[in-house]
Amino acid sequence: MAAGKNGSALDVERVVRERYGEAARGREEALCCPLEYDPRYLEVIPEEVLERDYGCGDPSRYVREGDTVLDLGSGGGKICFIAAQIVGPKGLVIGIDMNDEMLALARRSAPIVSERVGYANISFHKARIQDLALDLDRLEARLNDKPVKSLHDLASLDEYSRRQRAGQPLVPDASVDVVISNCVLNLVHDADKPALIREIFRVLKPGGRIAISDIVSDEFAPEALKADPELWSGCISGAFQEEELLRALEEAGFYGIALDQWVEEPFRVVDGIEFRAITVTGRKGKEGPCFEANQAVIYKGPWRQVEDDDGHVLRRGQRVAVCAKTYRIYTSPPYSQDVIAVPPRIEIPLTAREPFDCARTALRHPRETKGEAYRESTPAPAAGSGGCCAPGDCG
Numbered sequence: 539m540a541a542g543k544n545g546s547a548l549d550v551e552r553v554v555r556e557r558y559g560e561a562a563r564g565r566e567e568a569l570c571c572p573l574e575y576d577p578r579y580l581e582v583i584p585e586e587v588l589e590r591d592y593g594c595g596d597p598s599r600y601v602r603e604g605d606t607v608l609d610l611g612s613g614g615g616k617i618c619f620i621a622a623q624i625v626g627p628k629g630l631v632i633g634i635d636m637n638d639e640m641l642a643l644a645r646r647s648a649p650i651v652s653e654r655v656g657y658a659n660i661s662f663h664k665a666r667i668q669d670l671a672l673d674l675d676r677l678e679a680r681l682n683d684k685p686v687k688s689l690h691d692l693a694s695l696d697e698y699s700r701r702q703r704a705g706q707p708l709v710p711d712a713s714v715d716v717v718i719s720n721c722v723l724n725l726v727h728d729a730d731k732p733a734l735i736r737e738i739f740r741v742l743k744p745g746g747r748i749a750i751s752d753i754v755s756d757e758f759a760p761e762a763l764k765a766d767p768e769l770w771s772g773c774i775s776g777a778f779q780e781e782e783l784l785r786a787l788e789e790a791g792f793y794g795i796a797l798d799q800w801v802e803e804p805f806r807v808v809d810g811i812e813f814r815a816i817t818v819t820g821r822k823g824k825e826g827p828c829f830e831a832n833q834a835v836i837y838k839g840p841w842r843q844v845e846d847d848d849g850h851v852l853r854r855g856q857r858v859a860v861c862a863k864t865y866r867i868y869t870s871p872p873y874s875q876d877v878i879a880v881p882p883r884i885e886i887p888l889t890a891r892e893p894f895d896c897a898r899t900a901l902r903h904p905r906e907t908k909g910e911a912y913r914e915s916t917p918a919p920a921a922g923s924g925g926c927c928a929p930g931d932c933g
Contacts, residue, residue, distance in 0.1 A: 579620040582654035584647045590640075591616040594773070594815035595751025595799060597718035598624060605715040606630045608741060610667040611722025613637070615644030618660055619651045621718070627657040632709065634665050636674070663708055667719070668726055668734040670741055671707035672699055709741045716747045721815075723752045724777040728764075731778070731786065739790045742822040748792065751817045753805055754780040763808060774806060774813055783818065788847050792820035794872045795847070819872075824848070828861035829891035832882035834902035835860055835868045851899045852877070859902035861894035882907045 575596055580588065591614060598620040601607055607621045612633030622631045635641050644662045652658035664674040677699065686692050717738050726734050738748060753773045769775040778786070787795050799817035806813045837844060837852035845851050852858050857880055860868065869879045880902070905912070 575620065579623050582623070582651050583616060583619045584650055587614045587616050587619065587643060587647050590614045590643065593617070593720035593751065594753055594801075594805065595720055595817045597720055597749040597751050597817065600718065600747065600749035600819060601625060601716060604628045606713065607632065608670075608709060608714045608717045609633045610717065610719035610738070611635055611725065612644060612662060613640045613720075615647055615651075615660070615662065617718065617720055618644065618662070619647070622651065622660045623655055625659065627659060629659055631660045632714075633660065633662040634667055634670065634709075635662065636664060636666055638664075665708050666730075667722065668730040668737055669703075670709040670737045671703035673702065673706075673708040676702065711740055712743045712746075714741045714746060715743060716749065717742060718749045718751075720751045721753060721773055723750065723783075724754075724773045726776065728776065735786050735790045739792065739822060744825070745821065745823045747822075748787075748820045749798075749817060750783075750819075751799070751815065752783070753777045753813050754783055754816055756780060756812045756814075757810075758782075759811060760809075763811075769808065772806075774808060777813055780816065787818065787820055791825065792822060793824045793847055793867065795820040796872060821872075824863065824867060826863055828863055828894040828896040829888075830894040831862040831865065831886050831891055832902075832906050833860055833862060833865040834858060834880040834907055835865065836878040836880060838876055838878060848896065849899070850896075857902040857904065857907075859900045859906070861896050862891065864896065880907055883909055883912060 573593060573596060575598075579598075593613075593616075596617075597609075598617050601621045601624045603624065603626050605621075605625045606629065607618075607625060609618050609621065609631065612618050612635045615633055618631045618633040622629070625631060633644060635644070641662055641664055648658075648660050648662065652660065664678075665672060666674070680695070680698055684691065684694070686695055723731070723734065742748070755777045756779075758779045759775055759777065763769055764775045766775055784795055784797075796819050797816055798819045799815070801815040804812040804814045834857040835852065836857055837854050839854045841854065843851055843853045848864075850858070850860070850864065865879070867873065868877050
């Protein structure tokens, strides 16, 4: 734990809770980045929510109709209320926050928004974003009913928490289509950040997505900055270093990770270190075994070659052999616009597919996809038939 200005340990949760409690009661400009949202979605949101919105991006624009959305650090609920309109009545939006004042603002505003849009698809819960399995509202109710007065009571509470996480998790495994957050990951203590990334991965469905808007630094923040409660609660001291965040997501198992937004003008500069807003996107779904299906992909360019997170090297214009899982990934967003899919002429049944060594990159001979016995010939186009080589047709 970092030392505070007075030499004591910096209690990150306390300083964040206190500052955002004040920010829920009145707008604090120092916590804001200039942002523009689609005005269509703002009309139904109460003014007090709009006034007390703090963020550095708009992850709601990555939400799709019908999604189950999880908003980490949902605050007063603005992004949740926008997302609720995008997902529609068949979708679901879950807001998670630790601050009582912010939760109260969001919860009293939810019925107003639901009445105005004509359906209710939002819920707000108290939890730590690095521990999405434990419902803190339920835990507080348990404490009120059975206060901790002894070591035995404490052990009983720990056991209750363990059972809740295992048997009744607030956010179950693989239950969410997209996880979004807006300037919140930087408020989590460094020691808890690995658990935070793991929790995001846990709750996402296979094929699920992330859209994380946050403040990152171009250099690692020194201990003096990390010990400053004002800078920590102001989204500065706890910021990921920009490469560190991408590496943490990659190590957790995400793929297709991209810097979709990188704001050139820093949010703040402290001791020469630049802190700026970014939005990172990524996907879950490359887990599982690899099987041979005689599929290949051709990288279009413009680079001579590219390497993915698993070490596969795609060379421009060459047929690279891939397993069925990687083929599915490459032929879907965000990769599909950059590759040409080469499927086998005769599909190999699932039950007949052999294991594929995905630890290596190999080229795929055309005969592997066409078949060794393939001997088909096509006749030349008749004159005037409008084939590719007809005058004016190939330009």
